[in-house]
Amino acid sequence: MNAQSNVQDKSGEPRPSVAVMEGKGFYNKHAAIPAAGGALALPLLEQAFALCSTSAVRAEFARQAATDWEAFLSFRATALRQSGRLVVALPALPENKPTGFATLMDQANAVLSDLVVKKVISTPEREQMALAIYPRSESDLLAPFSRDGRFHGLTVEQCSTFAVPDTVWEEYVRDKNAEALAKKRAGFFRAVFAPSLAQALGPKRHPEARLEFLAALEDGLRTRLVGHPVTADNLVRIIVLAKQAGE
Numbered sequence: 001m002n003a004q005s006n007v008q009d010k011s012g013e014p015r016p017s018v019a020v021m022e023g024k025g026f027y028n029k030h031a032a033i034p035a036a037g038g039a040l041a042l043p044l045l046e047q048a049f050a051l052c053s054t055s056a057v058r059a060e061f062a063r064q065a066a067t068d069w070e071a072f073l074s075f076r077a078t079a080l081r082q083s084g085r086l087v088v089a090l091p092a093l094p095e096n097k098p099t100g101f102a103t104l105m106d107q108a109n110a111v112l113s114d115l116v117v118k119k120v121i122s123t124p125e126r127e128q129m130a131l132a133i134y135p136r137s138e139s140d141l142l143a144p145f146s147r148d149g150r151f152h153g154l155t156v157e158q159c160s161t162f163a164v165p166d167t168v169w170e171e172y173v174r175d176k177n178a179e180a181l182a183k184k185r186a187g188f189f190r191a192v193f194a195p196s197l198a199q200a201l202g203p204k205r206h207p208e209a210r211l212e213f214l215a216a217l218e219d220g221l222r223t224r225l226v227g228h229p230v231t232a233d234n235l236v237r238i239i240v241l242a243k244q245a246g247e
Helices: 055-080 100-117 123-127 137-143 167-176 177-193 195-200 207-225
Strands: 001-005 018-022 039-043 085-092 152-162 234-245
Touching: 001 234, 055 137, 055 152, 055 234, 100 123, 100 177, 100 207, 137 152, 137 234, 167 177, 177 195, 177 207, 195 207
Parallel strands: none
Antiparallel strands: 001 018, 018 039, 085 234, 152 234
């Protein structure tokens, strides 16, 4: 859920508005962990995807992601039988290198700015559009176990990253059809990410206006991606955890 608020600094002077993103997950209903799945109060995002945004935004998302990961592990450890195994598979991105996924997000961000100019969306709506996702690195996943190799009775048996075939890119390599590649990439973005962005549209928007936004976002992204053919860098990171006997 997105909202907008004004806050004051220590001097009593108002600071610029902030975007507040609140995530309410399964674990919030079962125990009191204040920071887990709570609200992120951030400077208004210039980029809808945290990893392409400012260092301050990335740091805040990283902090929340670390807290949520520890909460997830602690509850799963409680539910897991002794000597049981927990396998977690997560989408991942290449580390320490530019990614095609970041290019996709950069182009989508540019389209959102274009839609403000075209008055398809308003500036306040654009300022609230953000994706509450943060791909965790291998070091992020292993951080809770860094002290003594254990976390709430869990130990790491394996943590590996695997490439997933990018069939859309393989087709492009064969036929060099940039239009087809761009159409499929834009369709993917509309199906997976655009509904989350549409949540920032004003409550008085009619369904037709929401569909217009989705269509304009997809069409603008398709047009831009024709000139930016890149791989999707599809990776999956799998961590296998064991519950120690006697824990």
